[in-house]
Amino acid sequence: MNTNPKSNLPETFRAEMARLIRCGFKLLPLGGGTDGKSPLIAKWAQENLTFKRILGPMHRRGIAMYGIRLADLVVVDCDIDDPALVAKMEARFGSSPVHVKSPRGVHLYYRLQGKPPNLRAEGFPVDLKTGPNAYVAGPHSVRPDGGLYWPLKGVLGIDALPALKTQTGALVAPVSPSAPILKGVRHEELVKFALKMVAHVASVEELKTDLRRLRDGLCENPESMPDSELSEIASWAWRRRLENRIFHCRMSEFRVHRQALDLLRGITGQEDALALYTRLVDLHGHTPGKAFPLSHRAMKEAGHTSLSRERFMTARRLLQRLGLLQLMSKHRAGAKLQTFALAMPLVDLPEIGKIARSEK
Incomplete structure (x- = not known):
């Protein structure tokens, strides 16, 4: 007799969750909070949740979003979608066989070994998430606002995860004002950022906020780049999104003549x-x-x-x-x-x- 609750969640999504559980991953239901990233079960860290208990709250809310618990794992959570940043992380910590695209950046998966550094303190827009009370949204999850977590490389549970290398001392220079985006190319670089981020924000105002953060944190002489210029970039990118003129990597269509x-x-x-x-x-x-x-x-x-x-x-x-x-x-x-x-x-x-x- 099948004791799992009937669900309106996609069969492929539920099958992926069941596969991860069989591979030994511990999951939890997400969907709370404004961004959907909060757990739907209180005191989840003290429990080994069954598949039925995970699916139940998700089914009741109609949310296809789950978390992967990180007691024995570490995820390098790049907060911006920048291939150069991912390359720097892998140069420092070793190559990860599993990459998952998040609404803002990329998750790189490793096994936990040693104590991970604080990359925010070093100037990187990156969090290292690990520990019994930590989790990240799993592959194929969909936030209530439409943000996706999509596999870019490898498959969890199939590709063996290497241990995160934790050598002391940074192997690459952090993203900081000591190596800024130069004044002559600031506009072009922020246009690229806008095109990457526009599919993952809820409004043009949120996109403007993200661009201001990038300008202030990464650009040379940010005070000489007015907010009006950022507004023009954000509005242009937002129009392209509304006109369906943004390339969305794997979550997109293409035409055959x-x-x-x-x-x-x-x-x-x-x-x-x-x-x-x-x-x-x-x-x-x-x-x-x-x-x-x-x-x-x-x-x-x-x-x-x-x-x-x-x-x-x-x-x-x-x-x-x-x-x-x-x-x-x-x-x-x-x-x-x-x-x-x-x-x-x-x-x-x-x-x-x-x-x-x-x-x-």
Whole structure:
């Protein structure tokens, strides 16, 4: 007999929670407070909660948000979405196989070993969360305001977590006024920050507040950058969000041009070529004209293709013949990789169809 409560929570979400419990992680229900990050059970730290007790409060409130308790774990919680900051953390603490995108930044998971440092005191916008009374929102959680916690790299419970390296002394310079964003590039850098943060704030005013914090903490001569400039950046980014013109990484859609489907229709090898083309649009289509290397080995190791090398190369050549893939630079041994770019053909559909079929 199943004793778990019936739930309106997505089956995949509940299955992920059950999997984590089987892997030995201790969970707790979240959803309280204005941001949904407060536990829904009092005195949770003194209890080993069953799956039923975790799901019950979440079901009653209709909130798909849970926490992972950190008695034996440590999470490096980067408070801003900055790949350079993540790289600095991994340079200091070792590479983490599990990254989870939070509404503001990234969570890096490790096993606890030793006493973690206070990174806030060093000037980093980073918290190290650990201990029996600590927790972070788990992967696939959704805050009441729509903020997501989405897996970027690895899978908890499958990828073995390394111990956090706790050598004394910082290995990298902290983010501080001693290494500020220079005056000549402040506007451009804050525009980038705004585009990263706009999907995770509740209003344009909250975005302005975040930009002021970044200006005051990271920019050279912040007093010479007026609030009005920050308001213009925030308003511009907010308009792009309302117009659905923000690239949201994995939580987004992308378009496949129908002409590409028409070009491939009826051609031998169309399934492989379409699979490769769709994956390339997924990875690179959000940046028109972007040049990228295209290696079967790298694609396979990253899990982007299951094709054999022969089928991969055949599909690549077909996309090139159809004009959907353009060679941008040739390989130069030891110096430069061969690069490609996505494209659309400039000739009529019947003509390019004849070209492709004549070369079969």
